[in-house]
Amino acid sequence: MASFKALVVESGDPYQAGIRQVEEEELPQGEVLIDVAYSSLNYKDGLAITGAGKVIRSFPLAPGIDLAGTVRESASPQYSPGDPVLLTGWGTGEIHWGGLSQRNRVRAEWLVPLPQGISLWQAMAIGTAGFTAMLSVMALEEHGLSREHETLVTGAAGGVGSLAVALLARLGYRVVASTGRAQEAEYLRSLGAGEILERAVLSAPAKPLESERFGGAVDTVGGAILAGVLPRMARGGSVAACGNAGGARFETTVFPFILRGVNLLGIDSNFCPQPRRALAWQRLARDLPLNLLDSMTQTVPLEAVPQLAQQILQGQVRGRVVVDLQ
Ligand code: NDP
Numbered sequence: 001m002a003s004f005k006a007l008v009v010e011s012g013d014p015y016q017a018g019i020r021q022v023e024e025e026e027l028p029q030g031e032v033l034i035d036v037a038y039s040s041l042n043y044k045d046g047l048a049i050t051g052a053g054k055v056i057r058s059f060p061l062a063p064g065i066d067l068a069g070t071v072r073e074s075a076s077p078q079y080s081p082g083d084p085v086l087l088t089g090w091g092t093g094e095i096h097w098g099g100l101s102q103r104n105r106v107r108a109e110w111l112v113p114l115p116q117g118i119s120l121w122q123a124m125a126i127g128t129a130g131f132t133a134m135l136s137v138m139a140l141e142e143h144g145l146s147r148e149h150e151t152l153v154t155g156a157a158g159g160v161g162s163l164a165v166a167l168l169a170r171l172g173y174r175v176v177a178s179t180g181r182a183q184e185a186e187y188l189r190s191l192g193a194g195e196i197l198e199r200a201v202l203s204a205p206a207k208p209l210e211s212e213r214f215g216g217a218v219d220t221v222g223g224a225i226l227a228g229v230l231p232r233m234a235r236g237g238s239v240a241a242c243g244n245a246g247g248a249r250f251e252t253t254v255f256p257f258i259l260r261g262v263n264l265l266g267i268d269s270n271f272c273p274q275p276r277r278a279l280a281w282q283r284l285a286r287d288l289p290l291n292l293l294d295s296m297t298q299t300v301p302l303e304a305v306p307q308l309a310q311q312i313l314q315g316q317v318r319g320r321v322v323v324d325l326q
Contacts, residue, residue: 005325006062006101007049007302015051019302022062028097030105031076034085036069037120039099040127041308041321042159043245048093049100049309057095064323065092065270067099068114068123076108084114086123086281088131089270100305102325112277115285124322125293126284129159130167132269133218134280134288136160136240137167139265140216143238149215150174152232154202154225155245155315156193157184162296162319163288164218165191170289176214178202178225184318191292202228203246208253212260216240223247230256230264242267245315299324 002023009017027033047053048063056063068086071079079085090110092098097105114123137145145151151168155161156177168175169192177193178201179185185196203224212234219226220243227250229239241264256262272280296319300308304323311317 004102005302007064007305008060008062009048009051009056010060012051012054012056012059017049017051017306022101024103027103027105031074031108032071032079032085032111033073033105034067034069034103035072036067036099036102036104036325038068038124039064039323039325040066040124040129041305041312041317041323042066042128043243043312045093045100046309046312049306050313052313055094061093062098062101062104063093064099064101065089065094066124066127067092067104068120072103074108078108079111084120085111086114086120087111088128089272091270100302100323100325109274112281115281117285118290121299121322122290122293125297125320126163126288127159127320128269129320130163130284130288131280132160132242132267133163133167134284135269135272135276136164136218136242136267137171138280138283139240139267140218140238143263143265144236145173145216145238147173149234149237150176150195150213152176152178152197152214152217152229153220154178154217154229155220155243156188157181157318158220158245158315159317159320160218160220160243162191164220165193166292166296167288168218169193170287173216180315187295187318190295199225204228206231208255209259219243221246223250226250227252230262233260233262235260236262238263238265240265240267293320296320297322
């Protein structure tokens with residue numbers, strides 16, 4: 001392959017993106033050249049591909065915050081040609097050439113060796129979404145998540161949400177899945193949700209303290225939904241705040257924090273340090289029911305990505321999207 005195919009955002013103003021052939025010389029510096037087998041589509045990729053958010057900060061650049069593939073050339077003693085690897089975050093698809101490209105050159109320190117028992121496709125069905133769901137669960141566990149109360153997942157039918165529901169249910173928590181899509185109730189139950197909570201319940205104006213219900217929450221939505229989650233947390237409960245699909249700003253009171261000792265835990269998958277990254281991927285290999293990935297994932301060619309990027313921003317994509325680049 002002298003040249004290869006990639007989705008490239010050529011400029012930000014005017015915004016211009018399309019699929020084209022790329023020469024290897026256009027790739028950035030880095031120790032490891034990778035034949036990318038799969039990438040995935042995340043909410044942030046939707047922002048980058050459509051230009052709806054200022055995600056990409058140097059042009060031209062391939063978007064795509066995730067990739068999985070095989071090492072083609074390596075100047076690092078850590079990796080050899082043929083090694084299967086995955087990469088999520090570290091600014092990939094934002095400030096560094098991204099995963100929506102059949103080939104990429106990256107820094108060795110960003111890579112994670114493909115965990116035992118996980119295929120390249122499964123790694124991307126999990127992707128940043130599953131990694132973030134795992135980091136959220138780990139943060140809740142570290143703050144004493146108990147099985148006494150129910151655990152809430154918001155934006156449950158989305159990528160992070162679906163994986164959080166599946167993980168928490170497998171770990172034995174009673175999962176309440178909040179969604180704006182009533183038609184996905186059966187899907188969410190098939191992932192392990194015990195109860196479906198209409199999104200509107202959480203977005204309606206809440207009292208500073210409502211009845212104590214949830215021992216933990218993974219919030220992928222932010223905004224008014226997060227404001228509705230905090231007053232419903234049980235004493236000592238924690239919210240892992242990992243998303244803003246429903247808005248960035250929210251208004252709340254201090255009462256959940258000072259009267260019930262509720263913890264608000266921030267989750268950043270992008271620059272998560274390598275040891276915690278490795279731990280999270282080991283946990284995913286162990287704790288995620290991999291058979292559920294099939295029902296929550298659609299696999300598409302690169303050509304389908306621009307349209308799906310619009311749809312993910314409108315909350316219309318269920319579960320995960322894997323992009324086949326082979
Ligand atoms: P998805 O689009 O797959 O999921 C988002 C879900 O949020 C939707 O499926 C929908 O769920 C719900 N939603 C969407 N729009 C609204 C709205 N206006 N009001 C209320 N709910 C809404 O995205 P991802 O799973 O990829 O990402 C989810 C969020 O997490 C994003 O904000 C993303 O940027 C963030 N994220 C953060 C990471 C981190 O490191 N902190 C890493 C990865 C993602 P439903 O239909 O069930 O209601």
